[in-house]
Amino acid sequence: MQTRDRIALAIVLTVSTLQVALSVDFSLPPAEDAAMLMRYAQHLASGHGIVWNVDDPPIDGATDFLFMAAISGVVRAGVSLEFATRALILAAHVVTVGFVFIAVRVVLGAPLVTAIASCAYLIFGPASSYVSTYFGAPVFAMSAAAAWLFALAIMCGSSRRWLPAVFALCSLATGLVRPEGVILAGLMLLTIILAIGWKRASKTVVWFVGIFATLGLSYFLWRWDYFGHPFPNPFYKKGGGALHFSGLKDSIYNTLKFTLPLLPLYAIGLAHRDTRRSTIAVAIPIIGFACSFVLISSEMNFAGRFQYAILPMALMAWPVAMERMLARARQTITPRQRMLAVCTFVYFLAAIGFVRLWSDDWKHYPDGRAEMGRMLRQYKDEGLRIATSEAGLLPLYSQCRSLDTWGLNDFEIARGGTITLEHLETFNPDLIVFHAYDSPSAAGITGLKGWPKMVGVLRAYVAKYGFVLAAAYGVSAEDLHYYYVRPAFAAKIDLMQRIAEVDYTWPGNGEVAKNFAKDL
Numbered sequence: 001m002q003t004r005d006r007i008a009l010a011i012v013l014t015v016s017t018l019q020v021a022l023s024v025d026f027s028l029p030p031a032e033d034a035a036m037l038m039r040y041a042q043h044l045a046s047g048h049g050i051v052w053n054v055d056d057p058p059i060d061g062a063t064d065f066l067f068m069a070a071i072s073g074v075v076r077a078g079v080s081l082e083f084a085t086r087a088l089i090l091a092a093h094v095v096t097v098g099f100v101f102i103a104v105r106v107v108l109g110a111p112l113v114t115a116i117a118s119c120a121y122l123i124f125g126p127a128s129s130y131v132s133t134y135f136g137a138p139v140f141a142m143s144a145a146a147a148w149l150f151a152l153a154i155m156c157g158s159s160r161r162w163l164p165a166v167f168a169l170c171s172l173a174t175g176l177v178r179p180e181g182v183i184l185a186g187l188m189l190l191t192i193i194l195a196i197g198w199k200r201a202s203k204t205v206v207w208f209v210g211i212f213a214t215l216g217l218s219y220f221l222w223r224w225d226y227f228g229h230p231f232p233n234p235f236y237k238k239g240g241g242a243l244h245f246s247g248l249k250d251s252i253y254n255t256l257k258f259t260l261p262l263l264p265l266y267a268i269g270l271a272h273r274d275t276r277r278s279t280i281a282v283a284i285p286i287i288g289f290a291c292s293f294v295l296i297s298s299e300m301n302f303a304g305r306f307q308y309a310i311l312p313m314a315l316m317a318w319p320v321a322m323e324r325m326l327a328r329a330r331q332t333i334t335p336r337q338r339m340l341a342v343c344t345f346v347y348f349l350a351a352i353g354f355v356r357l358w359s360d361d362w363k364h365y366p367d368g369r370a371e372m373g374r375m376l377r378q379y380k381d382e383g384l385r386i387a388t389s390e391a392g393l394l395p396l397y398s399q400c401r402s403l404d405t406w407g408l409n410d411f412e413i414a415r416g417g418t419i420t421l422e423h424l425e426t427f428n429p430d431l432i433v434f435h436a437y438d439s440p441s442a443a444g445i446t447g448l449k450g451w452p453k454m455v456g457v458l459r460a461y462v463a464k465y466g467f468v469l470a471a472a473y474g475v476s477a478e479d480l481h482y483y484y485v486r487p488a489f490a491a492k493i494d495l496m497q498r499i500a501e502v503d504y505t506w507p508g509n510g511e512v513a514k515n516f517a518k519d520l
Contacts, residue, residue: 001106008112009101012119016097020090023128029370030085032392033300034134036409037062038071038081039396045075050226052409053401060223060232061409066143066176067136085134092142093127096312099145103316107152110319117348118315124352125258125311126303129362136177137305143174144184144309148285148316151188154204155195155278155320164204168211175216179232182216183292184309187285195281229411237407237414238296251293254304255286258311261351262318269321282317286310303362368473368504368513369481373397375498376431382491387429389454390481394433403427405434405454418453424461431495432467432484434458470496472520473504473513480516 001009030038040050040062048054050068052061062068067088074084097119105115130137147170154163171185189208193201224230231239238244269279289310298306369390376384376398384400391404403424407413412423436455461467467484474480483499485492504513 001102005105005112008105008116009098012101012116012123013094013098016094016119016123017090019123020093020128020131024132025364026086027366028132028364029367029393030082030134030396031300031302031364032369032390033302033408034085034136035392035396036404037064037068037136038085038134041068041071041075041085042081042396044068044072045081052395052404058227059409059411060227061234061404063232063234064136064140064178065223065232066173067139070139082134085136086131089131089134089136089138092136093131093138096127096138096142096145097122099142099149100312100315103145103149103152104319107149107156107158108319108323110322114319114348118318121261121348121352122312122315126305126308126362129303129364130305130308132364133302135302135305137308140174140177140181141309141312143170143177144181145312145316146170147174147185147188148313151192152282152316152320154192154201155281157196164207165211167204168207171208172211172216175212176219179235180289180292180306182212184285184289187288190288191281191284194284195278233411233414234408235296236411238299243294244297245294247296247298248291248294250298250301250304251290251307254301254307255290255310257304258307259286259314261347262314265318266321269323275321275323278323279321282320286314365507365510366505367393367507368502369393369507370397371504372483372499372502375502376400379491379495384431384489384495385427385429386431386433387424387427387458388431388433389435389451389458390433403429405458406451418450419457421457421461421464424457430486430489432458432462433481435481437479468492468496469517469520470499471502471504472516473506474516475506475509475511475513477516477519481513 029035039052043049043051043054046054050058050060050062052059070088071081071084074088075081079087100122101115101119104110104118105112127138147167150163150167150170153160154167167188171181171188174181174185185208189205192204198205220230227233229236266279266283269275290307293306301307370393373394374397376386376394377400380398380400384398385402386394386398386400387403387405388394389405391402391406391409395402395404404410405413405419405424407416407419413419434455436459437451462484466487468487469482470485471483472480473483481504485496485499489495500515500517504515505511506513
């Protein structure tokens with residue numbers, strides 16, 4: 001790497017850090033699903049293992065296994081949970097930007113200005129929203145980008161003997177961060193085989209199979225023994241062995257949203273016979289990974305986080321499709337080719353603006369459930385037990401024993417499909433919290449088919465045992481967070497008063513919520 005490339009890389013990494021630092025409101029709490037993972041990391045750091053409730057059997061509701069373990073390790077070193085989570089996400093984003101630069105400029109030999117433009121496209125994408133919400137999508141993207149970087153180097157004919165082994169290890173790490181990483185890694189291997197042929201790819205295949213058959217299999221058997229089932233608990237809840245065409249639709253939409261400005265560049269590669277095969281090869285992981293989400297539902301896919309890893313991969317590989325033009329530019333630099341590089345840079349800047357126009361779903365707001373959880377923490381020593389459909393912020397900040405009534409963190413509910421009265425009676429909650437949509441238009445917001453049935457069971461339970469409504473927060477009477485308190489709870493009156501006094505902000509839009517309890 002030349003000196004000017006090192007300087008450019010340092011500037012790009014600095015800008016990526018500053019962009020997040022200046023655009024993120026660090027006072028905002030985690031998003032719901034992110035808070036679930038942080039609860040697991042907190043318990044692991046405290047020596048309780050990977051559990052939802054202390055002293056319960058292990059359960060893997062934290063799908064991002066390696067990310068959760070990394071948070072736990074940083075917390076054990078004395079760092080706060082919130083800082084550790086966000087710091088790891090930010091660091092992963094910056095490293096991914098570096099991988100994009102190295103892939104475009106060093107591995108594929110594109111002009112410096114186009115490498116900078118590719119990085120800018122990633123910098124001003126949704127990564128800052130993931131940092132804001134504490135979602136680990138950039139961590140998964142970093143592991144995928146690392147594997148993809150070495151895959152591209154192998155396809156370019158690098159003579160470094162260690163590349164197949166490092167590619168295999170990075171592929172394994174991608175699968176450990178998120179389970180769908182195994183699918184993505186397999187698609188990368190397929191790309192290598194298609195691009196350079198079976199014979200030249202044989203060493204890479206041997207290393208890949210060897211790593212996954214030893215280290216990968218060992219991890220899989222360990223987790224099966226530790227958790228008692230082979231897959232993460234959300235797989236049973238969100239997958240269920242059925243095809244989810246709504247999940248596929250959302251995945252295709254998000255993939256196009258991230259990569260639409262890059263498609264003309266790939267189209268150029270398809271138009272020329274000498275680059276057609278390599279262009280198809282590098283498109284396989286992008287298309288294949290997007291289609292794999294037909295296997296799970298798309299709930300809580302904030303800002304397309306499930307598909308985000310596709311974005312840096314597409315940015316790293318586009319020079320493969322443009323190889324014919326880039327080869328000419330490397331031979332001799334003419335004013336026309338300089339103009340082409342500048343036009344490419346301007347094109348990427350326009351593409352950044354295009355993607356930002358679609359960024360309404362990247363917004364993150366204050367959330368009254370965080371304030372409620374912090375308030376409820378004072379009842380932890382009184383043995384407060386919470387059964388809630390809102391199983392992120394309330395359990396995380398209250399640190400109370402909690403039941404996730406939707407089932408992402410409860411194996412019995414996940415396998416059974418829904419909560420039952422018997423399960424609630426066994427848990428014996430003191431506080432029941434659920435999000436209810438009391439109009440057909442509001443009910444469609446979640447896209448969760450079993451949600452009304454779960455709410456029906458919770459309402460039947462509070463009616464059966466005479467629970468008292470303490471608050472019903474929302475900005476509309478048809479879309480509310482209900483808080484019910486068991487009449488026999490020792491601190492019932494005090495708890496109900498404190499619940500009704502919380503400054504509750506509605507997470508959907510950041511507006512101050514009204515307590516509709518007296519109107520119901």
